Amino acid sequence: MICLGIEGTAEKTGVGIVDSDGNILALAGKQLFPKIGGIHPREASEHHAKWIPKLIIEACTKANLELKDIDLVSFSKGPGLGPALRTVATASRTLALSLNKPIIGVNHCIAHVEIGKLDTGAIDPVSLYVSGGNSQIIAYEYGRYRIFGETLDIAIGNCLDQFGRETNLGHPGGPIVEELAKDGKYIDLPYSVKGMDLSFSGLLTASIREYQKNIAIEDICYSLQETAFSMLVEVTERALAHTKKDEVMLCGGVAANKRLREMLAIMAEEHYAEFHIPKMEYCGDNGAMIALLGILTYNIYGPDKLEDTNVIQRFRTDEVDVPWVHTSKN
Numbered sequence: 001m002i003c004l005g006i007e008g009t010a011e012k013t014g015v016g017i018v019d020s021d022g023n024i025l026a027l028a029g030k031q032l033f034p035k036i037g038g039i040h041p042r043e044a045s046e047h048h049a050k051w052i053p054k055l056i057i058e059a060c061t062k063a064n065l066e067l068k069d070i071d072l073v074s075f076s077k078g079p080g081l082g083p084a085l086r087t088v089a090t091a092s093r094t095l096a097l098s099l100n101k102p103i104i105g106v107n108h109c110i111a112h113v114e115i116g117k118l119d120t121g122a123i124d125p126v127s128l129y130v131s132g133g134n135s136q137i138i139a140y141e142y143g144r145y146r147i148f149g150e151t152l153d154i155a156i157g158n159c160l161d162q163f164g165r166e167t168n169l170g171h172p173g174g175p176i177v178e179e180l181a182k183d184g185k186y187i188d189l190p191y192s193v194k195g196m197d198l199s200f201s202g203l204l205t206a207s208i209r210e211y212q213k214n215i216a217i218e219d220i221c222y223s224l225q226e227t228a229f230s231m232l233v234e235v236t237e238r239a240l241a242h243t244k245k246d247e248v249m250l251c252g253g254v255a256a257n258k259r260l261r262e263m264l265a266i267m268a269e270e271h272y273a274e275f276h277i278p279k280m281e282y283c284g285d286n287g288a289m290i291a292l293l294g295i296l297t298y299n300i301y302g303p304d305k306l307e308d309t310n311v312i313q314r315f316r317t318d319e320v321d322v323p324w325v326h327t328s329k330n
């Protein structure tokens with residue numbers, strides 16, 4: 001079976017093609033870079049509308065396939081920005097109907113974990129999924145991917161990006177903050193772990209306030225990273241200790257950050273756990289992860305009815321039964 005997956009929960013449009021043996025046959029994507037400010041949901045949806053048809057052709061060409069060779073159309077059902085999700089769902093329905101092929105909608109966060117496992121060979125990891133829109137600590141337990149910790153307000157990537165915008169560093173802030181942090185020293189910033197959950201908005205406000213006080217930007221960047229990443233590593237460590245798993249996986253766009261990689265690797269080593277990071281093309285949003293999860297889900301449940309292909313803006317990771325997962329321990 002060959003599945004074409006369409007991703008577009010935020011500002012990146014992605015199309016991927018995967019077969020039922022888990023071979024990734026093609027990956028095509030196009031990111032929207034807003035000229036000013038952050039991501040506008042309408043602009044994101046217009047970006048998807050413009051690029052989805054072109055990326056479908058590009059992916060088919062890369063995979064050396066024709067549209068009629070596609071057996072299944074999969075799309076990201078959520079979580080994400082409403083207008084962006086609806087454009088992706090509409091495009092996916094149109095494609096499936098025009099090809100007379102089945103359609104299936106899947107959870108974006110689970111797709112990140114599944115493609116990460118496929119790419120790295122991880123079997124049953126505690127995953128830290130960190131991006132512009134999400135910050136979750138995810139692990140499989142009792143038939144579902146459970147959220148062991150998550151942000152209560154903004155995602156870590158959003159925190160870094162908003163800091164970049166407010167301090168005129170540019171967008172996206174993540175890589176710029178990482179670069180500046182190399183020359184910084186530590187200043188005190190609020191560390192906010194509440195139970196197993198995280199909060200980044202107070203840290204963001206405090207960091208902007210330090211900037212307004214003319215504290216060296218390098219010091220703020222360094223301290224922002226050290227504080228935020230320590231919070232993420234602490235909760236991941238506690239999830240690892242609780243679940244007694246022996247693998248840790250880092251995914252999402254913020255996985256590009258070398259300091260976060262280093263901190264998580266040290267923690268994993270201290271727990272004798274294997275540490276995995278998928279290749280960057282599979283860390284960020286991509287269509288292959290949606291195609292892969294489409295196949296895994298279709299194999300068990302078959303296709304969605306067309307009337308069930310609605311989008312779910314706040315689609316939670318732990319809402320989905322995942323009977324296809326087999327851990328090494330069961």
Ligand code: ATP
Pocket residue numbers: 009010011012130131132133134156157158160161172173174175178252253254255256257258283284285
């Ligand atoms: P999602 O829909 O999963 O929330 P996204 O639209 O945010 O994804 P991604 O490519 O997964 O897209 O992640 C982008 C985020 O990653 C941005 O917030 C960006 O600042 C951050 N990022 C990219 N490179 C780095 C880096 N080197 N250090 C820290 N953050 C980074």
Ligand code: FE2
Pocket residue numbers: 108112131252284285
């Ligand atoms: Fe994502």
